Amino acid sequence: MLWRDKFAFVSAIVLLIIMAFAIFGPALLGDLATSQNLRGRNSPPFDLSRGWIFVLGGDSLGRPILARLIVAAQSTMAVAAGAVATALVIGAFFGLIAGYMGKTASQIIMRLADVIMSFPSLLLAVVVLYVLGPSIPNMILVLAITRIPIYLRTTRAEVLEVRERMFVQAAVVMGASHRRIVLRHILPVIAPTLITIATLDFAFVMLAESSLSFLGIGIQPPSITWGLMVSQGRPYLNTAWWLAFWPGLMIVITALSLNLLSNWMRVALDPAQRWRLESRKSTDA
Template sequence: MADIAPVTPAEKGRLRSVLAMLWADKPAFVAAIFLCVVLVCALIGPALLDAVATKQNLRGRNAPPFDLSKGWLLILGGDALGRPLLARIIVAAQNTIAIAAGAVVASMIVGSALGLVAGYSRGRWAQIIPRLADVIMSFPSLLLAVIVLYMLEPSAANIILVLAITRIPVYLRTTRAEVLEVRERMFVQAARVMGASDARIVFRHILPVVLPTLLTIATLDFAFVMLAESSLSFLGIGIQAPEVTWGLMVAQGRPYLTSAWWLSFWPGLAIILTTLSLNLLSNWLRVALDPQQRWRLEMGGRKNG
């Protein structure tokens, strides 16, 4: 059995510094805690509550919220088939987060790779790749997703593929713009003079400079993709029953808005809070990863400490 490497004092100090900067921004700290709760629900929620979330109970049909006489799982009410909304929201977190994460990671990898080539190259690829981004952006992203999913089976894999394609230009253009500026800096020129290969210059010297910006955009883009998936599910071309996402739960509660508003309200609130938390955390990342602005968080962390 391999020995687990102990945490070094430098790593402990780095982690303590990050936590201090996060604590200095109270809204971002609360957002990070909420996102951790959502992530835990997405990871272990289906294993614990999948049977409860799918079990029908017609006696609890459209049960109102905050009525603990029928059990704590019905604290948020029941849906049209008597299934507890709390359990279904926790189980639906896995599909919602998995689809958004898959689309963001795929689009960031592909878009960033193309952006690195387009920004560093001085040949034909520098002209061809940006035109690819223009072609994708010429179609409204949501309309393109609707058309493709109408022709294909609305499965999780197809949804991830479509949403990833629509988000590639965001990372491609951002990476290309960053690389065009970074490649003219002195440290890149020095590496080129010393005989470093193009691949080493791109991945060792340029990518670490561009990566913080990409991570900030990815955090913000995660919220956009999650809203796009919810919109597709609401339109009926996203995830199909018996699978469940927050957007699909909102769509399923639409016929009962006047008599059982909670069917759409609670999953909609989960979408809003998660999106808001991602935006707050993205703003914190933008400051924390910028050496010229990080001192504000570091000063705040020292005062609180």
Template sequence: MTLQTTDTTIAAEPGFLVRMARMLWADKFALCAAIFLIIILVVAIVGPSWLGDLATKQNLRGRNAAPFEWERGWVWWMGADALGRPLFVRIIVATQNTLMVAAGAVAISAVVGTTLGLIAGFSSARINQIIMRLADVIMSFPSLLIAVIVLYVLGSSILNLMLVLSITRIPVYLRTTRAEVLEIRERMFVQAARVMGASSRRILFRHILPVVLPTLTTLATLDFAYVMLAESALSFLGIGIQPPEITWGLMISQGRQYLTNAWWLSFWPGLAIILTTMSLNLLSNWMRIALDPVQRWRLEMKGRKNG
């Protein structure tokens, strides 16, 4: 009878996605951040094909046009740049390159850093020392300085920028993963898998990696914001993405010489960076709690009350 009741209770529990949706609904700041990021993602996908031609069409009669002049049309509500191109459209088109660089850099650094961290935490002391010394070498140089030197030598392109930013972020994932593996490998379920004859690869990717993944997911969300800011800084310095390609950071750089008489040229792309970064930080904070079995009960209780 007890077994039947237990089975009924387990079957009545909501699925993982339902529980995550309830916890997201319980945190209204994280919910707004998620909605904003979904809108940004949709804009990045459809924006260039929809408004790409309008973003490059010059109109010198409307150069540095002020914002909120609705009689000119809805695409001009943010104003125009020094060549008369609508800022609203250019921000939409620039979203794709900005997110592409950040997503590519985070994906490469996460995959490489996590793999090296798993190996360092589970292998012999000699391999561990070699990998950690490699991480120390990368971390001994300021990340932006490495990016400046490499991009100056190799030239500025989306691929080069993606690779440079990913290399500078590898030690973050490597050290985090290694620290988690050193603690997890001593747990009973790992010891049991080893006694049962499981290979090291199976233990790493089947038993240890799923436990480390929530921490890495939260870290990647934060790192996405950092990489996006780094790309903007490099573009602002003039060694990031070059015209005719555009990013939010490049738009800020192009508008800095007009700050005294046309502040909106740098203000709007800067606001896009601030809102996206803030949304990523809010969502990362929510994910840190939602993916932690010890703390997620707070969000689950809020979700039940609101439901």
């Protein structure tokens, strides 16, 4: 079904390449990304006189932008993946409790979610990072906290609807335990919705991390992220535009690929809409 949606297929290939950069990039190009060469500072792109690694140009300290983009993918993806995974697990756990258990537990959990949502996410991130200090674990923590209410409220709404279905009522009548009902009957039904939201939220978290790094309160050197590279290239926009352009382009490409892939997942994981992709398959055959 992925092949039937060409945009989603290309997006998946792009994301796989970026993930390969994140996994193998630091081991292969870590030294090149940090080695300084002041003779090549702000070298223009597509000038291969200094070697293929400078095909995208050099930064203000003569470091190859291509190598830094590949190495920075690890930190950027690690922050986004860690924040989304943490928010998904915690939000889904409390959402299942709020949706399946009694009214009292639901009210307490939802009020806590309302308290978190009452604070602007970026403002909360700025305050927490200022107090704890900018680092990858702290960045994951603060971004996860701001995204938990989304998964919590979505999970609760889905559970409230699914628990009234006939197969859940049948499991209750047959004496199934609450744990079995939640894990074996309810969670598999709402999981596709949560996965689709997580894919889309991955792009938002990545943009939030880039925004914090751009403001100077995100990941700090010697670590590298795409947002930090954009921030470091901001003073040179008039003289060396490529310093901020290439990392910004990577952010746009990754976010666009995630949005296209999440749109495909929304259709492919929904039995009521999956026929659209299957009908394309039968038509092509």
